[in-house]
Amino acid sequence: MIYQDLISGMEKFGSTKRDICIHGIGISPEKVHENVIIAPWWEPSHISSIGTAEYLSTSDFSSIKVWDITSDTTKMTYIKT
Numbered sequence: 001m002i003y004q005d006l007i008s009g010m011e012k013f014g015s016t017k018r019d020i021c022i023h024g025i026g027i028s029p030e031k032v033h034e035n036v037i038i039a040p041w042w043e044p045s046h047i048s049s050i051g052t053a054e055y056l057s058t059s060d061f062s063s064i065k066v067w068d069i070t071s072d073t074t075k076m077t078y079i080k081t
Helices: 003-011 017-025
Strands: 035-039 052-058 065-071 074-080
Touching: 003 017
Parallel strands: 035 074
Antiparallel strands: 052 065, 065 074
């Protein structure tokens, strides 16, 4: 799914991009990169070749965590759900 399509669908029902990001994954929308990895339980430390991971925050839900990943020149947002 394309990130903007997901946000647009939720905005149709009154949510804002900021609300969705802050309350869903615990970070502001400005911190979400174009490239997003969503993993069911693996954290970046389990993937040796992923690049440099910077822990950003835990959401309101303890099962969701977010990292900023830099791999060579590519920036990614890594979300563990």
